[in-house]
Amino acid sequence: xxxxxxxxxxxxxxxxxxxxxxxxxxxxxxxxxxxxxxxxxxxxxxxxxxxxxxxxxxxxxxxxxxxxxxxxxxxxxxxxxxxxxxxxxxxxxxxxxxxxxxxxxxxxxxxxxx
Amino acid sequence: xxxxxxxxxxxxxxxxxxxxxxxxxxxxxxxxxxxxxxxxxxxxxxxxxxxxxxxxxxxxxxxxxxxxxxxxxxxxxxxxxxxxxxxxxxxxxxxxxxxxxxxxxxxxxxxxxxx
Numbered sequence: 001x002x003x004x005x006x007x008x009x010x011x012x013x014x015x016x017x018x019x020x021x022x023x024x025x026x027x028x029x030x031x032x033x034x035x036x037x038x039x040x041x042x043x044x045x046x047x048x049x050x051x052x053x054x055x056x057x058x059x060x061x062x063x064x065x066x067x068x069x070x071x072x073x074x075x076x077x078x079x080x081x082x083x084x085x086x087x088x089x090x091x092x093x094x095x096x097x098x099x100x101x102x103x104x105x106x107x108x109x110x111x112x113x114x
Numbered sequence: 115x116x117x118x119x120x121x122x123x124x125x126x127x128x129x130x131x132x133x134x135x136x137x138x139x140x141x142x143x144x145x146x147x148x149x150x151x152x153x154x155x156x157x158x159x160x161x162x163x164x165x166x167x168x169x170x171x172x173x174x175x176x177x178x179x180x181x182x183x184x185x186x187x188x189x190x191x192x193x194x195x196x197x198x199x200x201x202x203x204x205x206x207x208x209x210x211x212x213x214x215x216x217x218x219x220x221x222x223x224x225x226x227x228x229x
Contacts, residue, residue: 100216
């Protein structure tokens, strides 16, 4: 069956360190993968999109890698700050009936401690 | 430009009732998707509308339905509410709903509580 797996346990790190979050998927062949941030009680906010032919994408302190052989994406936040504390969701496209739909993982909660 | 607007923000309904939620997408966006979010299941895809047509549907019972109007505003309806329908319902708009430029813009959600 199709699955998107993110670490269900919260990730606790110290301010200034690099946070690394993992997204693994099975039985999907996504053309691209996206990462979103969600704060409590709010809708997810788009962060980054990476295509299947891109190995790495960067945006300010964020870096995403996409390995279609391993079926895995890694999301890094360098020089993390307490304001980065949130739940991070990965999403990938799934084609159904000729049209794409975005399917989300359950998310990983990140807590950055001062 | 204005973001995605969902109304109402909070709802309390009784089992057996029906409810209608509304979503106004970003101007120019023609795709609207709906998701149900619960602590145990995460974000579950309900359906997607594009130019008034349902293009995709998730694995939800027929009690969940939706529609999209010519101005791209969308509504979703849940009939015969059950306790398990309590969730945050999120609407997302995007330009085309598919392809590489398909980042989704979410509303704040409607928190539905069924008692």
